[in-house]
Amino acid sequence: MTWTVDAQLALTSTQAVEAIQSGRLKAADYVATLLARAAALSSLNALTTLDLDGALAAARRVDALPPEAKAQLPLAGLAIVVKDNINTAGLQTSAGTPALENFVPKTNAPSVQRLIDAGAIVLGKANMHELAFGITSTNLATHAGPVRNPYDPTRIPGGSSGGTAAAIAARIAPAGLGTDTGGSTRIPAALTGIAGFRPSVGNGGAERRYHDPNAVVPISHTRDTVGPMARTVADIALLDGVITGAGPLPVVGLNGLRIGLPAPLWAGLEKQVEGVARAALNRLEAAGVSMVPVEMSELETLNGLVGGPIAIHEAREDVRAWLVANDAPVRTVAELAARIASPDVRAIYDAVLADQLGARYEAALNQWRPSLQQYVAATFADHRLDALLFPTTRLAAVPIDDVHGSSTVSIDGAAPIDTMEAFLRNTDSASTSGIPGLSLAAGMTRGGLPVGLELDGPLGSDRRLLAIGVAFEELLGVLPAPAI
Template sequence: MTWTVDEQLALTATQAVAAIQSGRLSAADYVATLLARAAALASLNALTTLDLDGALAAARRIDALPAAEKARLPLAGLAVVVKDNINTAGLQTSAGTPALEGFVPDTNAPSVQRLIDAGAIVLGKANMHELAFGITSTNFATHAGPVRNPYDPTLIPGGSSGGTAAAIAARIAPAGLGTDTGGSTRIPAALTGTAGFRPSVGNGGAERRYHDPGAVVPISHTRDTVGPMARTVADIALLDGVITGAGALPAITLRGLRIGLPAPLWEGLERQVADVTKAALKTLEAAGVVLVPVAMNELDELNGMVGGPIAIHEARDDVLAWLVANDAPVKTVVEMAARIASPDVRAIYDGVLDDILGERYEAALNYWRPRLQRYMAATFADERLDALLFPTTRLAAVPIDDVNGSSTVSIDGSEPIDTMDAFLRNTDPASTSGIPGLSLPAGMTASGLPVGLELDGPLGEDRRLLAIGVAFEQLLGALPAPSI
């Protein structure tokens, strides 16, 4: 069978694997097509590194396998991109910051290694908000640059995993890995018409679904996690299954499914986001989904006491531990911070180095966070909810700020508010409480910008949450590709 370029670019991860496993598509031809796409769309700044020779060599090894062996690889020939703060052997891991430019780890992060062992091929490393401390992916480092949204290159793609999301939306790769501390897989997914997943973290240990200790340039060991990103939830479920060894998704019946609508996360929305997401609710309700309004009056207060103190306090020690464990080219956080290129990140690191929220850390971690976790668990139990549902972000993509990287935004003419706070508001509670969160496309605004819906589920119910997401995306449908 001869595949056109457009046919190859349109393949989802699941479809690409099936075509390569069956021998209908050459992995080498497929990878060559995607590498050419990446080169043609270099102006998006989606990638910081493109592994031309390595990716093609890996694809040829897949093609050379006996048919039976190829068919047994769950990700045979699947091309992926990996966020530039996740360790990759033989490829730069810079976290988008000048002090780490050109640094190459000795080993892959465990999540990356599991994908490769299953037959996946790493095309390259994805650009990001510098050091993952932001939600725009407007990076001022000369080797990175601002990531641009494929639906409108003058707009942000979200962050901090903006390069992974932009590459997936632009059909450079069908799937990849990001990281998520406060919303960094889900926010860019929402703004680029893709899907992004934050797996369960809980209190760490056995509750943590993905285990990549010391293999990701960190912000916070309490909050950080690797997370898969793709164009469909079904593809995310495929990658999640490989990383965790989980089996098939459970069966889901939409009729009678109880989905909570948390009131605080439906307030203050941009009109165009409200229009798209409320139309999606009508589609779900028509299919028999039971939508349950839940007040959650304490959510904002509880969450506000947790997130900032933990992230700002833990960053200094956690980054230092990564620098030492990985024998990085800089040995101290002060030395690394001195070379930060992005104004907004430099300002945050001033607070990290001064430990400006240190006095609030112990209470945030040991008092407020357990209260928030109990509150979330009680909401699911008391209301008999299968998941919570709300707009992933309060507003659609906004223009790139090439002066500050992230400053303020106005929602429908409101008083300007901090950009990071505006985009993090809805994604942050899952992050701070450690429960799983999934963003999937809800639809497009009248001006052609993607809008996302987020599903949050009880701790440890990741596969059931993904199954609900698959059922919802089958109802809501896929978004049209960007016209680039």
């Protein structure tokens, strides 16, 4: 079979693996097509490193396998990109910051290694908001530079996993890995029209779904996790199954699902975002989904007492531990911070070094976080909910501000508010409470910008949540490719 370039670029992860396993598509041809796509779209600044030789060599090894061996690889020949704060053996892991720009780890993060062992091929490392401390992926052009949204290159792709999202949306790769501390897989997924997943973390023990200790440039061990991103929810389920060893998704039908609509997360939305989200709700209700309004009036107050103190206090020790464990070129957080390029990230690290929220940490971790977790769990139980549903972000992608990193935004002409707070509001509570969250495409605004819907599930309900996401996506559809 002869594959056109367009046909190869259109393949989802599941489709690409099936075509390569069956011998209908050569992995080397597929990888070469995607590498050429990456080079042609370099202006998006989605990638920091492209592994031309390594990716092609890995693809040829897949092609050389006998059919029965190839069929045993669940990700045979699948091309992926990996966020630049996740350790990859032999490839730069810079976290988008000057002090680490030449750092090359000796080993892969466990999540990366499991994908490679299953046949995946790493095309390269994805750009990101410097040190993952931001949601725009707008970096100073003197270093990593801003990542651009494939649906409108003058706008942000979201962050901090903006490069992974932009590469997937632009058809440079069908899937990849990001990380999520407060929304960093889900926000860029929403703004670029793909799917992004934050797996369960809980309190970090047996409840933690992905285990990558000292293998990711961190912010907070309590909140951080690696998360898969892909063009479809089914593709995320494929990667999640490989990383965790989970079996097939449960079968979930739309009719009879009880989905909670938390009032605080439906308030203050950009009109164009609310219009797309409400239209999606109407379609889901027509298919038999029961939408259950839930007040959750304490959600924002409890979450506000938890998130900042934990992230700002834990970053200092967690980053230091990563630097030492990985024999990085700098060994102290002060050395790392002294070379930060982006003013917004430098200001955050000033707070980290000064431990400005340290006095609030113990209460945040041991009092308010358990209260938040209990509050969220009771919401699911009391209303017999399968999931919560709300727009992933309050607004669609905003223009890139190269000078200030899009430091403020205005929603429908209202008074400007902090950009990070505006985009984090709806995603952050899942992160601070440790439950799983999934963003999938809801549709597009009249101006052609993607809008995402987030599904949050009870702790440990990851595979069922993904199955609900698959059912939603089958009804709502996926977005057309960007015209680039």
